[in-house]
Amino acid sequence: MTLDFPHRRYNALTGEWVLVSPHRAQRPWLGQVERLPPEDLPDYDPACYLCPGNARAGGARNPLYSGPFVFDNDFAALKPEAPAASPPESALFRSEPEPGLCRVICFSPRHDLTLPQLSQTAVEQVLATWLAETRDLAARDFIHYVQVFENKGAQMGASNPHPHSQVWASQHVLNEPAKELRTQAAYQAQHGRCLLCDYVGAETHSRTRVVTQNAVAVALVPYWAVWPFEVLVVLRRHVAALTDLTESEVSGLAELLRRVTTRYDNLFEMSFPYSLGFHPAPVDGQAYPTWHLHAHFYPPLLRSATVRKFMVGYELLAMPQRDLTPEQAAERLRSLSDVHYRAR
Numbered sequence: 001m002t003l004d005f006p007h008r009r010y011n012a013l014t015g016e017w018v019l020v021s022p023h024r025a026q027r028p029w030l031g032q033v034e035r036l037p038p039e040d041l042p043d044y045d046p047a048c049y050l051c052p053g054n055a056r057a058g059g060a061r062n063p064l065y066s067g068p069f070v071f072d073n074d075f076a077a078l079k080p081e082a083p084a085a086s087p088p089e090s091a092l093f094r095s096e097p098e099p100g101l102c103r104v105i106c107f108s109p110r111h112d113l114t115l116p117q118l119s120q121t122a123v124e125q126v127l128a129t130w131l132a133e134t135r136d137l138a139a140r141d142f143i144h145y146v147q148v149f150e151n152k153g154a155q156m157g158a159s160n161p162h163p164h165s166q167v168w169a170s171q172h173v174l175n176e177p178a179k180e181l182r183t184q185a186a187y188q189a190q191h192g193r194c195l196l197c198d199y200v201g202a203e204t205h206s207r208t209r210v211v212t213q214n215a216v217a218v219a220l221v222p223y224w225a226v227w228p229f230e231v232l233v234v235l236r237r238h239v240a241a242l243t244d245l246t247e248s249e250v251s252g253l254a255e256l257l258r259r260v261t262t263r264y265d266n267l268f269e270m271s272f273p274y275s276l277g278f279h280p281a282p283v284d285g286q287a288y289p290t291w292h293l294h295a296h297f298y299p300p301l302l303r304s305a306t307v308r309k310f311m312v313g314y315e316l317l318a319m320p321q322r323d324l325t326p327e328q329a330a331e332r333l334r335s336l337s338d339v340h341y342r343a344r
């Protein structure tokens with residue numbers, strides 16, 4: 001099939017379709033123009049809630065930390081105490097208690113250094129912290145899913161420029177991982193193999209959508225990408241969770257995350273906004289042999305530092321649609337340098 005015409009692609013991980021309209025990438029834009037993020041932040045900001053030694057919005061004071069720093073979210077969306085669940089009163093009005101915990105993880109004491117600007121060792125420390133928090137939260141009886149994520153940049157709703165991530169742990173398996181659980185189990189049942197092992201094998205063979213890879217993981221623009229420069233990072237080894245990674249895998253994954261985020265910043269020579277999140281298997285005490293650990297980068301920008309992709313009419317009411325093809329996006333990201341534009 002020729003992919004030059006409008007077509008739809010199947011997202012094997014979610015079981016949903018995306019409309020691809022390659023000819024539409026050149027349409028004129030007279031719509032919203034985003035503000036550029038500030039280029040030069042101080043290394044310490046006395047007004048920042050997350051900088052070492054400063055008071056937070058909730059009143060607590062941060063220690064003079066020197067590596068990654070974790071604290072319980074002062075405005076947590078999930079709380080550990082919950083009333084006992086009661087049976088639903090009606091099929092139309094269902095609710096359930098959702099006990100959980102939310103933490104904030106500052107990457108480093110530096111107010112001005114994002115993931116691609118941190119050293120390899122510092123990013124390894126961030127990953128080791130995500131791993132340790134996952135282990136700690138997963139050990140609680142009432143926690144069945146641990147979601148690690150980063151909102152980077154004001155465009156993605158980050159409330160503070162100090163580089164940080166979050167971990168939200170809850171009793172229920174969440175909507176997005178639940179879809180992936182079904183598709184991975186169904187693929188295994190039908191083909192007798194792992195969906196993402198097969199997918200990575202095929203993508204590294206063809207290379208058209210691979211952005212960058214190393215011995216530990218592969219970063220690619222998925223065949224079914226929705227966001228213009230969406231990237232999927234898949235571990236080469238069939239592991240279910242961050243807590244399964246060896247020390248050398250943590251180090252390889254850190255290197256790959258630095259490369260992807262460096263290329264993102266180099267694309268429009270600006271601090272590139274995105275949401276990043278890991279999808280590990282649930283931690284409800286069952287085994288999930290079909291689950292394959294991966295991470296999604298969802299960046300909002302489309303054609304420049306100031307023009308974003310809007311998920312509006314058709315996307316909200318019908319299905320996602322994209323103009324730039326995943327192959328074109330991969331080609332552009334692949335051609336960029338692994339040296340950050342500000343370090344040249």
Ligand code: H2U
Binds near residue numbers: 055073075
């Ligand atoms: P986002 O920038 O992705 O929103 O994450 C910042 C989180 O930090 C946010 O959830 C929390 C907010 O509740 N926070 C505190 O817990 N204490 C503070 O003093 C500031 C922000």
Ligand code: ZN
Binds near residue numbers: 050110111162
């Ligand atoms: Zn700060």
